[in-house]
Amino acid sequence: MVRKVLFVDDDQILQCAIENQLAGFSDSFSLSCAKDGFDALKKLKKTYYSVVIIDLIMPRMDGMSLLSHMMEKYPDVAVIITSEMPTDEMRNLVQHSDISGYFKKPFQADALAQSIMRALQKEADGGVMHKVSPPVFFQLMVMEGKTCTIRVIDKVSQQGGILYFVDGQLLDARIGELNGLDAAYEVFGWDDVTVILHNDCESRENRIDSDLQPIIMKAVGMKDEADECSFPVENIRSFFQEELGDKCDHLEELASAKSIEEVVDVLNKIADLSDFGSLRVAHIDDGKKESKIVLAGQPPTVLSVNSDCPPEKVTQLLRDYE
16 A cells, blocks of 8 residues: 655646656655645545645645644644745745755756655654554554554555554544544554554653553444444345335435534434434435435435435335344
């Protein structure tokens, strides 16, 4: 699994040129692009990047604002800056910030690639391991009293997280901008991960304040609960064919929007207060030809079914579905 690098610059011609010139390093890293600071923040929340390259002068959210945000929210991600400002000014900025490198435009792509490779080597100075089970591996870190920063990339979701150990104690965890126990629970719920080990951990606040075993046990319980609430779409499609024949010949899984998750959460809270039990299935009537069915889970599943398939019948069948 190659690591990811984000190139942030509003110059689309330069983006294309850098992508083409760094294509030869695809065995070591994959390159994504963002057009400005706002675009970069969206990508950082969804994907773990090992290195972010920032142009300091951009429209909307400029490089300095993005750099400031990263220093606060993503201090463990390597940053390389590029700019047309004089080299002396950039050197002064680097001396007062934890920047991995700086380049005055125009710059050579090969030089940028070497700077990226140095940052990747530093990130993984303790090695890279694949097909790792998080609970087993991190218990080993505790037993050996390790002080390290561990990047974790989930094989299934491609999400990335970071764990911080000092003398075998887990102090903090991060996934995107999620920190502490909530991030740790999510990481420990992953089954098959790639681990990138850095043999150091900067001093930081203890946001965990717990032994590892209770965290692992709760994470496993949360995962089992989520699995029980999940609806495998292929199984549902077969179930519909058995019950309704070809009447419901179109069943498609849609991307679950954040707003849907929030609605399901609110409905579950209302149900708890009213002793209705937890939400299982809901029908969304948005006036369109195809119906949308929401299946409660973590995250909820949203299905689109054709107009010949009565939503009342669909929801009744799904309520009885096991």
